[in-house]
Structures are given as structure tokens and as C-alpha cells.
Amino acid sequence: MRRVLARHLGVARSVDAGADDVLITSGAQQAFDVIGRVLIDPGDVVAVEDPGYPPVRQLFESLGAQVVPVAVDEHGIRVAELPARARLVYVTPSHQFPLGSVLSLGRRTALLEWASANEAVIIEDDYDSEYRFSDRPLDPLQSLDQEGRVVYVGTFSKTMLPTLRLGFLVAPPSLLPALRSAKRLTDWHNDYVSQAAMARFIDTGGFARHVRQATKAYGARHRQIIDAARELLGESMRVVPSVAGLHVCLVPVDDAEPFDADRVAADAAAAGVSVQSIARFSQGDHRGLMLGFGAIAPEDVPDGLRVLGRAIARSAHPQPDR
Template sequence: MDLHIVIDPAQPRGEQVLRQLRGLIRSGRLATGAQLPPTRLLAEQLGLARQTVAEAYERLVLEQLIEARRGRGSFVRALPVAEAEAPPAVMPRFASAERIAAFQALPLPFLRIADSPLARFDFVGGSPEPALFPHEDWRRHLHAAQRQLGQGSAHAPPAGLTALREAIAEHVAFARGVRCSAADVIVTQGAQQAFDLLVRVLVAPGDTAAIESPGYPPVIAQLQAQGARTVRVPVDDDGLVTDALPAGARLVYTTPAHQFPLGVPMSAARRHALLAWAARTGTVVIEDDYDSEFRFEGAPRDSLQGLDTEGRVAFVGSFSKTLAPSLRLGYVIAPPALRQALLHAKHLADVHGPSLLQSALARFMAEGAYRRHLRRCVAEYAKRRERLMAGFCGPLRPWFKLLHAEAGFHQAALLKPGLGIDAPQLAALARRVDVGLYPLQGLGAERDGLLMGFGRVAPDGIDEALGRIAGLLEAAT
């Protein structure tokens, strides 16, 4: 934390500390929940008496800007809504005002979800169970990577460390039938960066892009930010309706293994039809394979990339669902014709990704720890899936139809018509009983229902939460 104390005889040093801390909090540079340094440490850093800093902290407590927690320290409190959201007195006018406004207006429902606290029983989608993270194995490989840090080149390749690309290529060939070598792998900072690179390389303002409807909101927003004309293609029980694909599209984005958010898999006939359409039109297909490694029934379906014989599919994967979102590690298996352009875009975006984490993950995968971790996750999520299905086929059956999904750790549940309550109303009621629900309508769906992620709710918690939902519905219908 930067605190610059000006030695001004007319201004007491304690007032200067107080004023600067207050400004850091109100400007947001010190975020809600941030811990302030201990008074002794900050006093030593600033060359002041400890009492001077302690008095400044006491004033901030009285102003309700920080709170003192016994035995833990001092933490920034949330600002009152009126103060936190108050705009500057004078808003500058920029020549790029329209462009700025366009970004401000982008629909980003996941950003709102991320800013909201989780309920005790929270069915948020795409969020793995933190307790399943392999801390001991990861710590060991991270320490080994750290010891090796600095022995190599000053800059990693834009595509990522060779060892990690080799490990990813071997894994996706084994687990998903993807045809590739390490040369085809570009390591990215999460799947989100992979989508960003593909969109920037493939789409110019005014170009047409086809997306699933309902679909994954961040990709839709990325296309809109690029100035693309997005055409929403409906999804039915067989996945993307290929007969509705638009002419002239530069790309089509799809989630064939576990459609987001409905969860249905794309049928074999639709997969072949999509690839044939892409061959006729010269379109690139972005295959988002975000959580298909969690498979609970049937043999794994072929990836689109594995079926593709013409190099038109870009296969995107992520470690955010299988390990932890905070690692920000993903990848794209790039078609040969796109590889060089994507590497140039990657270099311009961030030069290269975090070498330390890439090295640790490469070791983790090469040792076989990643596959062991996946087996453990599948076993745990299978228990949660069974509880979820039992609840919707039992106590919640009068109100819901649970859509079939073979893989992934969320399912969609559709509300039956004529109940007198919709999913957004139910979600609002559920918050009062500490249950987090997420309406499909908030993800662009026209159907009335819920996305039920079971990554963050233990099996017994699922039973209790679904019982609370049933009680709300009995009282409301």
C-alpha cells in the first residue's frame, strides 16, 4: 500500500495518514474486505509513532470505513450504497464516448454473480468444489517449479511451455479423441482468453457470427464488443439446430458435449451436419469443451475436432472447472491455418502466460496426478448428481422437469407451466432461506427454469436445499 506522507508543519502527520487512508478506501483502491497493515508495521514503514497510526485507525472505525476484528486485525468495510455508487462531480467527455458506452452496456450476468456472496446452499454453475483441490500434490509441484524458475529463458514462448503443451496434447487425445500434437496447443489464461483470441482473429466489425441460443454470455459479449452481428441459433434436445445456421457466418460457437446452459449433448447426426456445413461455408467452429471430463453415463461422444478432417474446428478447454478458476489456465487446439495468427494475437495480448503455474501444471499432469484428481472428482460429483436427480424426480417432480445431461456438473430444470410462479420469483424467495438459484432467463434462455450447478453443494446439503425449495413452492402455488 502506497502512503506518501508530506512533512508539512501545518498539517499533523496523523491527519495526513487518516486523509490518505480514507481516500484509498473511498476511491476503491482499498477494496472491501482488504486487510490493513498492523499499526506497528505501518508506523515503522512511515517513520511515525505507533500511536499516531493507531489514532488514525480509530477514526476510520468511527467513520465506519474499517472494522477491527479481535485477534485478526483491521479490515475495510463495504461503503454505503449511496457513497459507493456516487459518480464524480464532473464526468469528463471523451472522444471515444460511444465506444466506452458500448462496453458499459455489455450484458455480463456472470460479473453480477461473481460480485454477489454465495448462499449456504448455492447452485451456481461452473464452480468446482474447493475442498477437492489437490493441495499437497500441487504444492509439491509448485515448489519444484519455483526452484527451477530463472534457469531458462527470460521469456516463455507465447504458445506456452513445451512440457505443458505436450501434456495437454497427450491428455486431450486420450480423454477426448482430439487429434493434435504439442505444436497445435496454445496455452491461454483461462478459456476466456482463448475465445478472445479467436474472436479477434476471425471477426471484424459487421461480420456475422452464429451462437447457440441460449448460450454462454461471455462469448456473446465478446462478439458484441468486436462489433459482430450475432445470429442466435436455437437448441433442442439434439443440441444446436444446424438447419438454422446463417449464411455468411465467420464462426459458430457451440458446446456440443454439454450444452450451456441446458446441458443436452449434441447428437451424432448434428455433429456431422455441422462439420459438413462448415466445410461448405468456410466457417470456423469453436468447440467449447468446458466440463465434459466429468462424464457419468454412456461412452464419451466424439469431439467435433476429432471428427473434423479439414482443420476447421478450434477446440477450447479449461482447467478452471477441473482444478480451480483462480489458476487462470486454459488452452486452444488451433487448426493449422489459424495457428500463426493466434500466436501473434497472443503475443500482443500478454507476451506469454505465467511460466511458474504452467511448469507446475506440466509436472502435475506428467506424473499422472491430474488423471487421479479427475477420477476423484467424477466419483464425488456423481454422488451429488444422483441426489439432485432424486430430488427432482421425487419431491420437486410436481413443479419441474429435469433435462437430461450425460456430463458436466450442472443440469437444467424447467418449471412446468401454469404454476403461478416463475424462476426469477422462486430465486428471490430462495435467497431468504439461504439457497442460491440461477434462472435460465438470466442466461438468455426463453424457457422458464433453473441452472442447477452441483459443484459447490455437498450431497446432504442438496437434500436439505431441495427440501427448502419444495416448501417454498408448496406455499406459493
């Protein structure tokens, strides 16, 4: 599995790795856990994106870290705002979770320079970069890294099944022995049957074919959701530009207009449409909604967005309770 995966990552993502650089984990979440166990001492400062992926923040807090949120804009994490004391920084460069921005080349370079100057380690979470709907992706931080400061983390949760619990990390030689020990002490190893099946699927070309087909289907749905959201909700909501992944974000056009994302989400849910408030992913104040489209049938998109539009209109013009 490690040999096949290293070759696949080299071809698909320009990740520079051999079999010995790879550690198989139970989903990306266990990769974050073993990295945290090895690198975090209680009280250490760890930087995460804000808005960002809550399970990582919660995990690092549970390991005793002082987790510092760092703002994200259309170029990804604001590197200039990283705390100098951080030992570890967690980022989603290919497709920022949840906003969808791509970490620009300038910021990638700046982040690597920051890590070098501060002797910090960067966790690169490449959770859904297989689904990319535009031009060639930027090279991952892992392949730009000259100093062994990046641990690259991937998962089969988006390309296969989240219930498979199959993920991996690619780490520099200086960190691998400790990461391997942490994994072994946690659960010895992942189950061999699913690893063997997955390795064979990758090795025989089936996985690449599956990802190509899925990317085509999700790309069409991504386009459909964006076009329909602009047409049906464009007066009140703006689509945050995105070129990858299985979700898009919408933010209110008018900052002054009342917008209660929790209420919109609850109203929409009552009518059978599930969306999430971006504020859920932030320590600060973020107005907007995240729409996952991985599991919705294309024919249901327009009606779903109409339901959402009515919930947004009710939030903007609340009726007094009778």
C-alpha cells in the same frame, strides 16, 4: 505444457494434436478472445447457442460482431437454423451450457458440413467434459473435422480452479500463427510457474487420478440431486436429462402454470439457496432453473431442495401484497 497437454488430450478426449497445435491461454475466455480478434471483423455474423454462455456472446459483441442466437433442443444446436452468413459459430457439444444436452452424431456431421459449405469456423467449447457420468462420450468435433474448421477450447477452471486462469486451444495450422500473435500481443504468455506445476501434475498421472476421483464424487452428487429433485419437486418441475458436468436444469412440468424464475431465485436466495434462472442465458423466453452442485455438501441437498420447492410453490400461487 503444450507437449504434455497434447498427449493428455489425445488419450482423454481423442483430440488429434501435437505440441505445435496447442496454444496456452488465460482460461477459456482468453481463447475465445484471441479467436474473436483473429476471425471477427466489425459487422460479421457470429452464431451462438441460445440459451448459451453469456460471456462469449458479450465478448463477440464487444469485438463488433453481430451475434445471432440459434435455438438448442435435446440434440444440441439446431444446425438447420444457423444463419448462412455466419463466419463463426460457438458450440458446447459435450454438455450444452446450460441445458446439458449432448450434440448428436448426426448434428455433429451436419455442423461440420454446414461449416464447410459456408466457409465458417466452429469453436468447440469443451469446458467440463471431464465430468461425464455415463457411457463413452462422442468424439469431439475436432477429431471428426477433416478440413481444419474447428478450434477446440478447454480449461482447467472446472477440473482445478477457476482462479488458476489456465486454459488452452487446439487450432488447425492455417489459424495458429495468427492466434499466437494475438495471444502474444495481449499478454506475451501465461505465467510459467503454474504451467510447469500443471504440466508435471498431468505428466506424473496425478491429474488423471484427481479427475477420476472428482468424477466419482460429482457423479454421486449428480445422481443424488436428480433423485431428490424428482422426489421433492417432481410434481411441479421436470429434470432436464444430463449425463455430465456440475449443474442440472429443471423446467416446469406444466406450461400453463405461473412460474416466475427470477422470483423463485430471489426467494430461494433469501433462504440461503442459490439457483439461477435459465432466462438469464437466453435472448428469448426460457422457463426454468439451473442448479449448480459443484460446491454443495451432499447432506445439504435435501434441505436445499425443500427451500427451493417452497419458493416454487409461492411463485405458482402468489399471495397478494398486503
